[in-house]
Amino acid sequence: MSGIVALYIFMLAAFTGYEIIAKVPVILHTPLMSGSNFVHGIVLVGAMVALGNADTTLAKVIGFIGVFMAAGNAAGGYVVTERMLEMFKSSGAKRKSGGH
Amino acid sequence: MSGYLTNPEARTWIIQASYFVTAFLFIMGLKRMSSPVTARSGIVWAGAGMLVATLFTFLYPGMGNYEWILPAIILGTALAWISGKRVAMTDMPQMIALYNGFGGGAAAAIAAVELYKGEAMSHTMGTLAVVGGLIGSVSFSGSLVAFGKLQGLIKRSFRFGGQQFVNIIVILATAVVGVFIITGWHADMFHVSLFFVLALVFGVMMTLPIGGADMPVVISMYNAFTGLAVAFEGFVMQNAAMIIAGTVVGSAGTLLTQLMARAMNRSLGNVLFSGFGDTGAAAASGPVTGSMKPIEASDVGVMMAFAQKVIIVPGYGMAVAQAQHKVWELCQLLIDRGVMVKFAIHPVAGRMPGHMNVLLAEAGVPYDLIADLDEINAEFETADVALIIGANDVVNPTARNDKSSPIYGMPILNADKAKNVIVIKRGQGTGFSGIENALFYLDNTRMLYGDGQAAAGQLIQAVKSV
Numbered sequence: 001m002s003g004i005v006a007l008y009i010f011m012l013a014a015f016t017g018y019e020i021i022a023k024v025p026v027i028l029h030t031p032l033m034s035g036s037n038f039v040h041g042i043v044l045v046g047a048m049v050a051l052g053n054a055d056t057t058l059a060k061v062i063g064f065i066g067v068f069m070a071a072g073n074a075a076g077g078y079v080v081t082e083r084m085l086e087m088f089k090s091s092g093a094k095r096k097s098g099g100h
Numbered sequence: 101m102s103g104y105l106t107n108p109e110a111r112t113w114i115i116q117a118s119y120f121v122t123a124f125l126f127i128m129g130l131k132r133m134s135s136p137v138t139a140r141s142g143i144v145w146a147g148a149g150m151l152v153a154t155l156f157t158f159l160y161p162g163m164g165n166y167e168w169i170l171p172a173i174i175l176g177t178a179l180a181w182i183s184g185k186r187v188a189m190t191d192m193p194q195m196i197a198l199y200n201g202f203g204g205g206a207a208a209a210i211a212a213v214e215l216y217k218g219e220a221m222s223h224t225m226g227t228l229a230v231v232g233g234l235i236g237s238v239s240f241s242g243s244l245v246a247f248g249k250l251q252g253l254i255k256r257s258f259r260f261g262g263q264q265f266v267n268i269i270v271i272l273a274t275a276v277v278g279v280f281i282i283t284g285w286h287a288d289m290f291h292v293s294l295f296f297v298l299a300l301v302f303g304v305m306m307t308l309p310i311g312g313a314d315m316p317v318v319i320s321m322y323n324a325f326t327g328l329a330v331a332f333e334g335f336v337m338q339n340a341a342m343i344i345a346g347t348v349v350g351s352a353g354t355l356l357t358q359l360m361a362r363a364m365n366r367s368l369g370n371v372l373f374s375g376f377g378d379t380g381a382a383a384a385s386g387p388v389t390g391s392m393k394p395i396e397a398s399d400v401g402v403m404m405a406f407a408q409k410v411i412i413v414p415g416y417g418m419a420v421a422q423a424q425h426k427v428w429e430l431c432q433l434l435i436d437r438g439v440m441v442k443f444a445i446h447p448v449a450g451r452m453p454g455h456m457n458v459l460l461a462e463a464g465v466p467y468d469l470i471a472d473l474d475e476i477n478a479e480f481e482t483a484d485v486a487l488i489i490g491a492n493d494v495v496n497p498t499a500r501n502d503k504s505s506p507i508y509g510m511p512i513l514n515a516d517k518a519k520n521v522i523v524i525k526r527g528q529g530t531g532f533s534g535i536e537n538a539l540f541y542l543d544n545t546r547m548l549y550g551d552g553q554a555a556a557g558q559l560i561q562a563v564k565s566v
Contacts, residue, residue: 003224006335006343009343010331010343013331013344013347013351014350014351015351016127016351017347017349017350017351017352017353017355018352020127020131020134020348021134021352021355021356022355023134024134024135025136025472026359026363026447026454026472027136027457027467027470027472028133028134028135028136028139028454029356029359029360029452029454030192030193030452030453030454030455030457031133031139031454031458032130032133032134032352032454033196033319033320033323034192034196035129035130035133035142035143036130036327036349036352036353036356037196037199037200037323037326037349038143038146038147038150039126039129039130039146039327039345039348039349040323040326040330040345040346041150041203042122042126042150042153042330042341042345042346043203043206043207043326043330043333043346044154045119045153045154045341045342046206046207046210046330046333046334046337046339046342047210048154048158048163048169048173049157049163049337050209050210050213050337051165051169051172051213052160052163052165052169053163053164054165054168056216058216059213059216059217060165060168062209062212062216063168063209064168064171064172065172065205065209066205066206066209066210066212066213067168067172067206068173068175068176069176069202069203069206069209070202070203070206071172071177072177072180072199072202073180073200073202073206074150074154074180075176075178075180075184076183076184076195076198076202077196077200077203078143078146078147078150078184079180079181079184079185080192080195080196080199081143082144082147083184083185083189084189084192085140085142085143086140087461087462088136088139088140088461088467
């Protein structure tokens with residue numbers, strides 16, 4: 001991946017992130033923050049590669065901590081977001097599912 | 101098939117294709133999460149993306165150390181999964197802070213692994229690794245402090261004279277050491293270690309003076325930081341999935357932080373460098389005339405049962421008292437009697453924008469009964485009863501007309517415009533900001549003293565017996 005292509009990706013991704021959030025209602029701010037918190041858990045793949053290529057003990061220990069924390073970011077972010085979003089049901093959907 | 105998997109070029113191609121799918125799933129997932137109707141499926145899309153990227157990364161040519169990688173993944177996933185399932189809804193904000201800090205720490209760890217190698221990097225790569233490491237470290241230690249504050253582990257805000265000057269010295273020193281490393285002049289183990297220690301210290305020092313009420317904005321900011329750090333390390337690792345996902349979160353998180361700060365009528369600079377948002381920081385403003393007038397639950401029950409329209413204004417106090425289920429039970433009784441019931445949510449009700457909606461949703465309140473500030477404010481004039489439970493500063497009319505008040509200019513819910521205002525309150529104290537609430541002294545306001553849950557229970561009985 002050449003430098004300039006990477007720069008294009010950076011710019012387009014930045015606009016994408018901005019556009020996704022721009023029209024979001026306030027009620028979804030917390031779940032969305034939690035959801036984006038999950039998405040940067042992708043750092044896991046970078047940490048895996050870093051640890052997978054580590055050859056000194058120091059690099060392995062730091063890599064281990066990195067993979068551990070990244071996995072925690074991804075898993076924790078998913079569970080918390082899923083639990084929050086689970087509650088967003090309209091009154092129509094709730095009646096259908098037999099709830100209140 | 102096995103031929104494909106042993107050929108490094110084919111493997112790299114398969115990995116790149118899987119990252120492309122992941123980027124697509126992430127963006128679609130976030131897009132779906134930005135509307136209440138599709139939000140629940142959004143996280144599943146994003147989750148599928150994460151799973152695809154993680155599984156295909158094992159195909160990376162030349163990977164080893166699986167005896168380290170697998171335990172780290174299993175341990176991290178298991179601990180976070182269990183803690184995430186167990187945490188109470190009221191404590192969600194600090195868990196987000198904790199997981200976010202982990203992400204920042206992981207980005208910093210990648211930078212550390214690369215920089216400790218001591219191999220010559222191009223200045224561009226070196227800069228990206230160092231800046232990503234700095235942002236990731238600040239996000240890590242800062243998020244842990246934010247977690248500690250919201251969890252109640254760190255009780256006070258640490259402030260001293262010239263604090264901002266010291267902070268500037270620390271960040272400058274970090275930058276100088278960073279430049280040593282990038283230029284390769286002092287890229288040895290000592291300087292790399294010093295760099296990370298300074299960055300971690302800066303994250304702590306920057307977050308400690310900020311008050312608990314402002315933490316949501318700070319957590320959102322660190323969320324954007326982590327995204328950016330991940331993107332920078334993605335450049336270093338030549339990993340498109342990290343660049344795209346990290347950048348999307350970085351820009352989305354920045355916008356979200358601004359929206360949150362704006363909802364509190366504060367600028368981000370004001371949140372970071374002023375220090376209001378801490379209990380007791382604000383002095384009581386001008387004298388309030390009149391007196392608080394108490395009322396009995398039975399009278400409130402009659403008032404609400406025969407009302408046409410009731411607006412509930414919940415605050416964090418309601419959630420702490422675990423009263424939301426009782427409040428919703430009360431509302432259902434009223435709705436069955438033909439009363440129109442709505443919930444008015446201030447943007448900063450709860451501990452984060454949208455947090456109160458989550459807490460109400462947990463109690464079973466359908467989201468179409470919940471209105472935000474812009475939608476509901478005109479409706480208070482036609483409401484027979486505004487029931488304030490656990491909210492204080494967000495309904496204080498002082499914010500509209502008293503320029504000397506620290507909350508002057510903050511948008512508030514116009515509960516004072518309702519025909520009758522009922523305030524459920526434990527005692528006669530002031531709110532989170534320590535400011536006297538003029539609403540409590542108005543002629544159309546009555547105080548129902550008691551614990552939120554008990555008071556809601558009494559109201560249920562009162563309405564039932566009408």
